Amino acid sequence: MASPEPVAASSSDAALIAAWQAGDEQAAAELVRRHARALARFLAGGGAREGDVDDLVQETFIRAFRAVGKFRGQCQFRTWLLTIGGNVLKDAGRRAGREKVLPLDEALRDRDGDPHEQAVAGETADRLRAGLARLPRMQREVFLLRAQQGLDYEEIAAALGTSTGAARVHYHHAVRRLKGWLE
Amino acid sequence: MAGVKDDVTLHDARLHEIAQRLGSAAAERLDVEATAAAVLRRLRERPHARTDWWMQPAWLRAAAAVLVIAGGVALVRSLGPTLPPHSSHYVAEDLNGLSAAELRDVLSGLDQTLNQTAPLPSEPGLNELGPEQLKAVLRSLEG
Numbered sequence: 001m002a003s004p005e006p007v008a009a010s011s012s013d014a015a016l017i018a019a020w021q022a023g024d025e026q027a028a029a030e031l032v033r034r035h036a037r038a039l040a041r042f043l044a045g046g047g048a049r050e051g052d053v054d055d056l057v058q059e060t061f062i063r064a065f066r067a068v069g070k071f072r073g074q075c076q077f078r079t080w081l082l083t084i085g086g087n088v089l090k091d092a093g094r095r096a097g098r099e100k101v102l103p104l105d106e107a108l109r110d111r112d113g114d115p116h117e118q119a120v121a122g123e124t125a126d127r128l129r130a131g132l133a134r135l136p137r138m139q140r141e142v143f144l145l146r147a148q149q150g151l152d153y154e155e156i157a158a159a160l161g162t163s164t165g166a167a168r169v170h171y172h173h174a175v176r177r178l179k180g181w182l183e
Numbered sequence: 184m185a186g187v188k189d190d191v192t193l194h195d196a197r198l199h200e201i202a203q204r205l206g207s208a209a210a211e212r213l214d215v216e217a218t219a220a221a222v223l224r225r226l227r228e229r230p231h232a233r234t235d236w237w238m239q240p241a242w243l244r245a246a247a248a249v250l251v252i253a254g255g256v257a258l259v260r261s262l263g264p265t266l267p268p269h270s271s272h273y274v275a276e277d278l279n280g281l282s283a284a285e286l287r288d289v290l291s292g293l294d295q296t297l298n299q300t301a302p303l304p305s306e307p308g309l310n311e312l313g314p315e316q317l318k319a320v321l322r323s324l325e326g
Contacts, residue, residue: 025223032219037210044206053209054218061222128201147202175195182198 009033013077017068032061035078038149042082045144046089047133056092060085075158079151083159086141124182131181135174142167143174259316 009030011019016034019027036057043056064071064084071080132140138160145156157167 025226028226029219029223032222033215036213036215036218040210040213041206044209045202048209050209050212053206054213057213057218058222058225061218062225065222065226125201125204128198129205132205144202144205147199148205150203175198178198179194 014073017071017077020065021068028061028065031077035081036061038078039081039085041148042144043085043089045129045132045148046086046140047129048089048092052092056085056088059092060088063088075155079145079149079155079159082145082149083141086137090137127182128178131178134181135177138162139170139174139177142170143178146171 011027011030013031013034016027016031020031039057039060040053043053043060044050048056060081064081067084071077074080132143135143141160142156145151145159146153151159153164153167153171156171157164160167162170
Protein backbone atom coordinates (compact mmCIF):
# COMPACT_ATOMS: atom_id res chain seq x y z
CA MET A 1 0.00 0.00 0.00
CA ALA A 2 2.84 2.39 -0.84
CA SER A 3 2.07 5.96 -1.77
CA PRO A 4 3.43 7.18 -5.10
CA GLU A 5 4.17 10.60 -3.64
CA PRO A 6 5.07 11.43 -0.03
CA VAL A 7 2.26 13.16 1.79
CA ALA A 8 2.98 16.72 2.81
CA ALA A 9 3.50 17.33 6.51
CA SER A 10 1.53 20.55 6.11
CA SER A 11 -1.60 18.75 4.89
CA SER A 12 -4.71 19.10 7.01
CA ASP A 13 -5.89 16.19 9.11
CA ALA A 14 -8.86 15.81 6.78
CA ALA A 15 -6.54 15.54 3.76
CA LEU A 16 -4.38 12.99 5.57
CA ILE A 17 -7.43 10.94 6.52
CA ALA A 18 -8.61 10.95 2.91
CA ALA A 19 -5.14 9.94 1.75
CA TRP A 20 -5.03 7.09 4.28
CA GLN A 21 -8.43 5.89 3.13
CA ALA A 22 -7.05 5.89 -0.42
CA GLY A 23 -4.22 3.62 0.72
CA ASP A 24 -1.45 6.08 1.58
CA GLU A 25 0.42 4.67 4.58
CA GLN A 26 2.54 7.77 4.98
CA ALA A 27 -0.60 9.77 5.64
CA ALA A 28 -1.30 7.51 8.60
CA ALA A 29 2.28 7.88 9.79
CA GLU A 30 1.98 11.66 9.62
CA LEU A 31 -1.21 11.55 11.70
CA VAL A 32 0.64 9.49 14.30
CA ARG A 33 3.51 11.99 14.37
CA ARG A 34 1.06 14.84 14.74
CA HIS A 35 -1.08 13.50 17.57
CA ALA A 36 0.83 10.75 19.41
CA ARG A 37 2.25 12.93 22.18
CA ALA A 38 -1.07 14.59 23.00
CA LEU A 39 -2.65 11.15 23.08
CA ALA A 40 0.13 9.85 25.37
CA ARG A 41 -0.46 12.74 27.78
CA PHE A 42 -4.19 12.09 27.78
CA LEU A 43 -3.73 8.36 28.44
CA ALA A 44 -1.18 8.92 31.20
CA GLY A 45 -3.39 11.59 32.75
CA GLY A 46 -6.30 9.16 32.58
CA GLY A 47 -4.43 6.60 34.68
CA ALA A 48 -2.38 4.55 32.20
CA ARG A 49 0.80 3.14 33.67
CA GLU A 50 3.84 4.74 32.15
CA GLY A 51 5.12 1.41 30.83
CA ASP A 52 1.81 0.79 29.06
CA VAL A 53 1.48 4.15 27.34
CA ASP A 54 3.35 3.16 24.17
CA ASP A 55 1.17 0.09 23.58
CA LEU A 56 -2.00 2.00 24.36
CA VAL A 57 -1.06 4.75 21.92
CA GLN A 58 -0.47 2.18 19.19
CA GLU A 59 -3.73 0.39 19.93
CA THR A 60 -5.65 3.66 19.86
CA PHE A 61 -4.25 4.62 16.45
CA ILE A 62 -4.96 1.16 15.04
CA ARG A 63 -8.57 1.32 16.20
CA ALA A 64 -8.89 4.85 14.88
CA PHE A 65 -7.49 4.02 11.44
CA ARG A 66 -9.72 0.97 11.13
CA ALA A 67 -12.79 2.96 12.15
CA VAL A 68 -11.91 6.18 10.38
CA GLY A 69 -14.85 5.70 8.01
CA LYS A 70 -17.10 6.44 10.97
CA PHE A 71 -15.42 9.79 11.63
CA ARG A 72 -17.75 12.45 10.27
CA GLY A 73 -15.80 15.52 11.20
CA GLN A 74 -18.15 16.33 14.08
CA CYS A 75 -15.05 17.35 16.04
CA GLN A 76 -11.33 17.57 15.40
CA PHE A 77 -9.57 14.33 14.52
CA ARG A 78 -7.42 14.67 17.64
CA THR A 79 -10.45 14.98 19.90
CA TRP A 80 -12.04 11.94 18.29
CA LEU A 81 -8.75 10.07 18.72
CA LEU A 82 -8.64 10.97 22.42
CA THR A 83 -12.13 9.57 22.99
CA ILE A 84 -11.02 6.32 21.33
CA GLY A 85 -8.02 6.40 23.66
CA GLY A 86 -10.44 6.60 26.57
CA ASN A 87 -12.13 3.42 25.34
CA VAL A 88 -8.79 1.67 24.87
CA LEU A 89 -7.77 2.65 28.39
CA LYS A 90 -11.04 1.35 29.81
CA ASP A 91 -10.65 -1.97 27.95
CA ALA A 92 -7.05 -2.30 29.13
CA GLY A 93 -8.11 -1.73 32.71
CA ARG A 94 -10.84 -4.34 32.36
CA ARG A 95 -8.40 -6.85 30.85
CA ALA A 96 -5.90 -6.24 33.59
CA GLY A 97 -8.66 -6.88 36.11
CA ARG A 98 -7.02 -4.72 38.66
CA GLU A 99 -7.10 -1.22 39.96
CA LYS A 100 -4.99 1.20 38.02
CA VAL A 101 -1.54 1.67 39.47
CA LEU A 102 -0.85 5.36 39.51
CA PRO A 103 2.73 6.18 38.53
CA LEU A 104 4.63 9.12 39.87
CA ASP A 105 4.87 11.98 37.42
CA GLU A 106 8.55 11.94 36.65
CA ALA A 107 8.29 15.11 34.61
CA LEU A 108 7.80 16.98 37.83
CA ARG A 109 10.51 15.01 39.62
CA ASP A 110 13.11 15.62 36.91
CA ARG A 111 12.51 19.34 36.61
CA ASP A 112 15.33 21.68 37.59
CA GLY A 113 14.66 24.01 40.50
CA ASP A 114 14.02 24.07 44.20
CA PRO A 115 13.78 20.47 45.44
CA HIS A 116 11.16 21.47 48.01
CA GLU A 117 8.99 23.10 45.32
CA GLN A 118 9.47 20.05 43.13
CA ALA A 119 8.39 17.79 45.96
CA VAL A 120 5.26 19.87 46.64
CA ALA A 121 4.39 20.04 42.94
CA GLY A 122 4.97 16.32 42.57
CA GLU A 123 2.80 15.55 45.56
CA THR A 124 0.01 17.74 44.21
CA ALA A 125 0.24 16.05 40.82
CA ASP A 126 0.08 12.64 42.46
CA ARG A 127 -2.98 13.66 44.42
CA LEU A 128 -4.61 15.05 41.29
CA ARG A 129 -3.91 11.81 39.47
CA ALA A 130 -5.35 9.81 42.35
CA GLY A 131 -8.38 12.09 42.36
CA LEU A 132 -8.89 11.65 38.63
CA ALA A 133 -8.87 7.88 39.09
CA ARG A 134 -11.74 8.21 41.56
CA LEU A 135 -13.91 10.29 39.23
CA PRO A 136 -16.61 8.76 37.04
CA ARG A 137 -15.24 8.21 33.56
CA MET A 138 -17.26 10.98 31.91
CA GLN A 139 -16.16 13.57 34.47
CA ARG A 140 -12.53 12.45 34.18
CA GLU A 141 -12.51 12.63 30.39
CA VAL A 142 -14.29 15.97 30.25
CA PHE A 143 -11.88 17.39 32.81
CA LEU A 144 -8.82 16.13 30.93
CA LEU A 145 -10.12 17.33 27.56
CA ARG A 146 -10.82 20.75 29.04
CA ALA A 147 -7.99 21.28 31.53
CA GLN A 148 -5.19 19.23 29.98
CA GLN A 149 -5.98 19.49 26.27
CA GLY A 150 -7.50 22.98 26.37
CA LEU A 151 -10.62 22.13 24.36
CA ASP A 152 -13.82 24.13 24.50
CA TYR A 153 -17.11 22.68 25.65
CA GLU A 154 -18.62 22.53 22.16
CA GLU A 155 -15.73 20.42 20.93
CA ILE A 156 -15.85 18.15 24.00
CA ALA A 157 -19.60 17.70 23.71
CA ALA A 158 -19.37 16.82 20.00
CA ALA A 159 -16.66 14.24 20.66
CA LEU A 160 -18.41 12.60 23.59
CA GLY A 161 -21.86 12.70 22.03
CA THR A 162 -23.39 14.87 24.72
CA SER A 163 -24.66 18.42 25.00
CA THR A 164 -22.53 21.46 25.69
CA GLY A 165 -24.43 22.08 28.92
CA ALA A 166 -23.88 18.51 30.08
CA ALA A 167 -20.16 18.74 29.31
CA ARG A 168 -19.99 21.96 31.32
CA VAL A 169 -21.76 20.35 34.28
CA HIS A 170 -19.45 17.29 34.15
CA TYR A 171 -16.44 19.59 34.17
CA HIS A 172 -17.63 21.61 37.12
CA HIS A 173 -18.55 18.52 39.12
CA ALA A 174 -15.07 17.14 38.41
CA VAL A 175 -13.38 20.38 39.47
CA ARG A 176 -15.41 20.63 42.65
CA ARG A 177 -14.57 17.07 43.66
CA LEU A 178 -10.90 17.38 42.73
CA LYS A 179 -10.59 20.59 44.72
CA GLY A 180 -12.18 18.85 47.68
CA TRP A 181 -9.63 16.08 47.50
CA LEU A 182 -6.66 18.35 46.87
CA GLU A 183 -7.33 20.80 49.67
CA MET B 184 -26.96 28.53 35.50
CA ALA B 185 -24.86 30.66 37.82
CA GLY B 186 -23.22 27.72 39.59
CA VAL B 187 -21.63 26.38 36.45
CA LYS B 188 -20.50 29.55 34.71
CA ASP B 189 -17.18 29.27 32.93
CA ASP B 190 -15.13 31.17 35.48
CA VAL B 191 -11.49 30.32 35.94
CA THR B 192 -10.43 31.32 39.43
CA LEU B 193 -6.83 31.30 40.54
CA HIS B 194 -7.35 27.85 42.00
CA ASP B 195 -8.82 26.60 38.72
CA ALA B 196 -5.83 28.01 36.89
CA ARG B 197 -3.53 26.12 39.26
CA LEU B 198 -5.55 22.97 38.68
CA HIS B 199 -5.23 23.43 34.91
CA GLU B 200 -1.50 23.99 35.24
CA ILE B 201 -1.03 20.74 37.15
CA ALA B 202 -3.34 18.86 34.79
CA GLN B 203 -1.38 20.09 31.79
CA ARG B 204 1.77 18.58 33.27
CA LEU B 205 0.17 15.18 33.85
CA GLY B 206 1.62 12.64 31.47
CA SER B 207 4.20 15.01 30.06
CA ALA B 208 7.02 12.61 30.99
CA ALA B 209 5.31 9.75 29.19
CA ALA B 210 4.72 11.96 26.16
CA GLU B 211 8.33 13.10 26.07
CA ARG B 212 9.61 9.56 26.33
CA LEU B 213 7.40 8.33 23.52
CA ASP B 214 9.39 7.56 20.38
CA VAL B 215 6.98 8.95 17.83
CA GLU B 216 8.76 7.57 14.77
CA ALA B 217 8.96 4.11 16.29
CA THR B 218 5.29 4.34 17.24
CA ALA B 219 4.31 5.34 13.70
CA ALA B 220 6.34 2.43 12.28
CA ALA B 221 4.80 -0.01 14.76
CA VAL B 222 1.28 1.15 13.94
CA LEU B 223 1.86 0.72 10.21
CA ARG B 224 3.41 -2.71 10.76
CA ARG B 225 0.47 -3.85 12.88
CA LEU B 226 -2.00 -2.52 10.32
CA ARG B 227 -0.20 -4.47 7.59
CA GLU B 228 -0.08 -7.64 9.69
CA ARG B 229 -3.84 -7.56 10.28
CA PRO B 230 -5.17 -5.75 7.21
CA HIS B 231 -8.54 -7.50 7.29
CA ALA B 232 -8.99 -7.62 11.02
CA ARG B 233 -11.56 -4.88 10.93
CA THR B 234 -14.65 -5.78 12.92
CA ASP B 235 -17.61 -6.16 10.60
CA TRP B 236 -20.98 -5.25 12.05
CA TRP B 237 -22.06 -8.85 12.24
CA MET B 238 -18.97 -9.70 14.28
CA GLN B 239 -19.71 -7.11 16.97
CA PRO B 240 -20.22 -8.61 20.45
CA ALA B 241 -23.69 -7.04 20.70
CA TRP B 242 -24.84 -8.97 17.63
CA LEU B 243 -23.16 -12.10 18.86
CA ARG B 244 -24.91 -11.74 22.22
CA ALA B 245 -28.26 -11.22 20.51
CA ALA B 246 -27.73 -14.21 18.23
CA ALA B 247 -26.57 -16.34 21.14
CA ALA B 248 -29.58 -15.25 23.20
CA VAL B 249 -31.94 -16.30 20.38
CA LEU B 250 -30.23 -19.67 20.13
CA VAL B 251 -30.28 -20.15 23.90
CA ILE B 252 -34.02 -19.42 23.92
CA ALA B 253 -34.53 -21.78 21.00
CA GLY B 254 -32.52 -24.38 22.89
CA GLY B 255 -34.67 -23.73 25.96
CA VAL B 256 -37.81 -24.29 23.90
CA ALA B 257 -36.38 -27.52 22.51
CA LEU B 258 -35.53 -28.61 26.05
CA VAL B 259 -39.01 -27.77 27.35
CA ARG B 260 -40.53 -29.67 24.50
CA SER B 261 -38.42 -32.68 25.29
CA LEU B 262 -38.89 -32.57 29.07
CA GLY B 263 -42.49 -31.42 29.29
CA PRO B 264 -44.04 -28.95 31.77
CA THR B 265 -42.03 -30.09 34.80
CA LEU B 266 -39.06 -27.87 33.95
CA PRO B 267 -38.51 -24.85 36.26
CA PRO B 268 -40.06 -21.90 34.40
CA HIS B 269 -37.19 -19.39 34.30
CA SER B 270 -34.19 -21.49 33.38
CA SER B 271 -33.56 -19.99 29.94
CA HIS B 272 -33.95 -16.50 31.38
CA TYR B 273 -31.11 -17.11 33.78
CA VAL B 274 -28.98 -18.62 31.04
CA ALA B 275 -29.58 -15.59 28.82
CA GLU B 276 -28.56 -13.24 31.65
CA ASP B 277 -25.30 -15.13 31.99
CA LEU B 278 -24.39 -14.11 28.43
CA ASN B 279 -23.65 -10.58 29.58
CA GLY B 280 -20.38 -11.66 31.10
CA LEU B 281 -19.10 -13.60 28.10
CA SER B 282 -16.40 -12.43 25.72
CA ALA B 283 -16.85 -12.57 21.95
CA ALA B 284 -14.77 -15.77 21.77
CA GLU B 285 -16.83 -17.40 24.50
CA LEU B 286 -20.02 -16.38 22.74
CA ARG B 287 -18.78 -17.98 19.54
CA ASP B 288 -18.20 -21.17 21.51
CA VAL B 289 -21.76 -20.98 22.85
CA LEU B 290 -23.09 -20.49 19.33
CA SER B 291 -21.19 -23.40 17.90
CA GLY B 292 -22.21 -25.60 20.81
CA LEU B 293 -25.86 -24.73 20.40
CA ASP B 294 -25.69 -25.29 16.68
CA GLN B 295 -24.62 -28.84 17.40
CA THR B 296 -27.34 -29.27 20.01
CA LEU B 297 -30.06 -27.99 17.69
CA ASN B 298 -28.80 -30.07 14.80
CA GLN B 299 -29.02 -33.13 17.01
CA THR B 300 -32.51 -32.41 18.27
CA ALA B 301 -34.19 -30.92 15.19
CA PRO B 302 -34.57 -33.97 12.94
CA LEU B 303 -36.59 -36.07 15.39
CA PRO B 304 -39.74 -36.84 13.41
CA SER B 305 -41.82 -37.78 16.44
CA GLU B 306 -41.31 -34.43 18.16
CA PRO B 307 -44.52 -32.38 18.31
CA GLY B 308 -44.66 -28.83 16.88
CA LEU B 309 -46.10 -25.91 18.89
CA ASN B 310 -49.52 -26.57 17.38
CA GLU B 311 -49.55 -29.96 18.97
CA LEU B 312 -48.67 -28.82 22.49
CA GLY B 313 -51.28 -28.82 25.21
CA PRO B 314 -52.16 -25.69 27.24
CA GLU B 315 -49.86 -26.60 30.11
CA GLN B 316 -46.98 -27.28 27.75
CA LEU B 317 -47.58 -23.99 25.94
CA LYS B 318 -47.62 -22.13 29.27
CA ALA B 319 -44.31 -23.75 30.14
CA VAL B 320 -42.84 -22.61 26.82
CA LEU B 321 -44.10 -19.05 27.37
CA ARG B 322 -42.70 -18.99 30.89
CA SER B 323 -39.34 -20.06 29.55
CA LEU B 324 -39.38 -17.10 27.15
CA GLU B 325 -40.14 -14.54 29.85
CA GLY B 326 -37.50 -12.06 30.79
